[in-house]
Every structure is written in C-alpha cells, then in structure tokens.
Amino acid sequence: QNESLQKFSSLPSRSADGHSVEIVGNISKIEDIDSILTNGGDGIGLFRTEFLYMDRDELPTEDEQYDVYKSVLTKLEGKPAVVRTLDIGGDKEVPYLSLPHESNPFLGYRAIRICLNQQAIFRTQLRALLRASNYGDLRIMFPMIATLEEFREAKEILLDVKQQLETEGIPVSEKLQIGMMIEIPSAAIIADLFAQEADFLSIGTNDLIQYTLAADRMNESVSYLYQPYHPAVLRLIKTVIDGAHLHGKWVGMCGEMAGDTTAIPILLGLGLDEFSMSSSSILSARRQIAQLSKEKLATHIEHIFTLRTSSEVEQYVKTMLMEM
Ligand code: PEP
Numbered sequence: 001q002n003e004s005l006q007k008f009s010s011l012p013s014r015s016a017d018g019h020s021v022e023i024v025g026n027i028s029k030i031e032d033i034d035s036i037l038t039n040g041g042d043g044i045g046l047f048r049t050e051f052l053y054m055d056r057d058e059l060p061t062e063d064e065q066y067d068v069y070k071s072v073l074t075k076l077e078g079k080p081a082v083v084r085t086l087d088i089g090g091d092k093e094v095p096y097l098s099l100p101h102e103s104n105p106f107l108g109y110r111a112i113r114i115c116l117n118q119q120a121i122f123r124t125q126l127r128a129l130l131r132a133s134n135y136g137d138l139r140i141m142f143p144m145i146a147t148l149e150e151f152r153e154a155k156e157i158l159l160d161v162k163q164q165l166e167t168e169g170i171p172v173s174e175k176l177q178i179g180m181m182i183e184i185p186s187a188a189i190i191a192d193l194f195a196q197e198a199d200f201l202s203i204g205t206n207d208l209i210q211y212t213l214a215a216d217r218m219n220e221s222v223s224y225l226y227q228p229y230h231p232a233v234l235r236l237i238k239t240v241i242d243g244a245h246l247h248g249k250w251v252g253m254c255g256e257m258a259g260d261t262t263a264i265p266i267l268l269g270l271g272l273d274e275f276s277m278s279s280s281s282i283l284s285a286r287r288q289i290a291q292l293s294k295e296k297l298a299t300h301i302e303h304i305f306t307l308r309t310s311s312e313v314e315q316y317v318k319t320m321l322m323e324m
C-alpha cells in the first residue's frame, strides 16, 4: 500500500482523463517545506505567515521576513509559492500588538482589517515579500476579504510599495501574482467580480464553512453544524470556481477540505485548479485524482447538486467511490 503510494511522489498531478491540476502544500514555517517536497508537492498553496509574528515580543523586521521569504522561494526551485499576508486575530493572538479585547473575535478586527488600518505593519511585510519575489514564483494573497474596496485598497498599497522599491532601484519580479482568499460568504457570492481584478482566488473552507453555517470552527458543541458537504457550501464553492473561470483566472482551495477524499471528487468535477493541503495528504490525493476521470464525474456532479443535505451528499460520494 505504502509502496504504491510512494510512486506518486514523482508522477504529475493529473486525472485519469488527462486533466492537469496542482497539488500543493500548506506550511507555517520554512522547515515544513521539506516534507511537502519529499511528498512531491507541486509547490506551496498557503504559507501562513502569521506564525512569523507569534510567540515573540516584537514585530519581525523587514530583513528578518525577507530572509524567510527568500529561503522559501529558493528551496522551491521555481515551483510556485502562495504566501498569505498577516492573518491574526480570531484565534491567533499577538500579545505585543495590544489588540482590543472583543466579544466576537472571529467577526472582529482581524487579518486584512488590521493590515489596512495599521499600514506600517502591512507595508513592512509587503516590502519584504516584493524584495524576495525575484527568487522564484511568488503569489501574494490577502486573507479575509469581504468587499471589493478592501481588495482594491490592499492591492493599491502593494503596488505603491512596489513603486517605492523600484524608485530605490530594487526590482520586483514581473511574474508576481496578486490574489485573495475567499473565506467569507459575501466574497464567495461575488467571486466573479473579484476575478476581474485579482490574478487568482483561493478558497479558505475552514472559515467559509464556519461563516456560512454560523458555527464556530473551534466549538465542540456546534461541531455537528460544521458541514463541508452542506449544499450551501457546495453552491458557494461552485460559484467561486465558475466566477474565476469566467474571467480566465485560476482558483485553488487551501482549507482542510482540499485534502479530503470525499470532497476531492466533487472539487475535481467542479474544475478546481489547485488543491492545497498538509504534506501527509499529498500522495493519496494525487493517487485519488489519477484514478478519477473529470469528464465521468460530470453526471455525478449534476446529481450531487440536486441533493438536499450534507449527509445525502456524503453518502452519495462514498457509494460512488466504492463502485468505481
Ligand atoms: C481557511 O480559512 O480555510 C484557511 C485556509 O485559513 P486558516 O485556516 O488559516 O484560517
């Protein structure tokens, strides 16, 4: 079993009927890259940079961050790296920033909301990222975007930082892509509008599910409502994929769902381009996709979208996989 799985570390990420996708990894620190690469990951689909800011007493400097981003890109030897800008707040605390105590932290002051308000922190991170961009295929994405204005403002700040660097004689890679996470229902619903202004979209299902069902992802008492296969979640995912493709943009997923064996056939059938997961899931995901035909999934997808509950969907996909 393990041996046959190992074979997939050097095979391309392609379905049985020849449809290519990217199977990439989620990381929180540089050391995590090694296991992504030994498992044959096609790159990094989510670098959670907030971990550079946590468990310490002060903000990381521009040079400190530059060294980390440069190492990540260098280690990848040209494979793409999607780096997410600071996503603190919610469950991730950074004591030295003295953020206000909130009764609803997941609906509060977090991620891009903090970055747009405390621009010095954001600009330092962007400078470090843009300086590192010359060492590989860097794709920057903004977390927790709810409105088009937020995306525009974040992108404008990035372009301003880029121009400043260029004035200083520091080049920025021409290949750089600027994208965003889709993890708030408002953004999912208007994904087609975002896709006109972003280079790519990446669906963060960990948050998207909690916000869609209004069920805290950390709260055991409501975990029965945390339903990845809820028809509402599936409709949102389809809306995002179709919206991105309508404007010729690629769309990925970096929530836990991207590595889930029941979700993968649905996501492949819907046309997801990039699946980002923990390193331990990469090989089995690649093997599963190699055994699935995207074209043959089409009629199943049609049926799945007539189902009315999460458990109906789960049952249907599990039976379908057993019969294949
Ligand atoms: C997500 O919300 O799906 C996601 C990938 O981000 P995080 O889990 O870091 O909130």
Ligand code: MG
Pocket: 183, 204, 206, 207
């Ligand atoms: Mg999230």
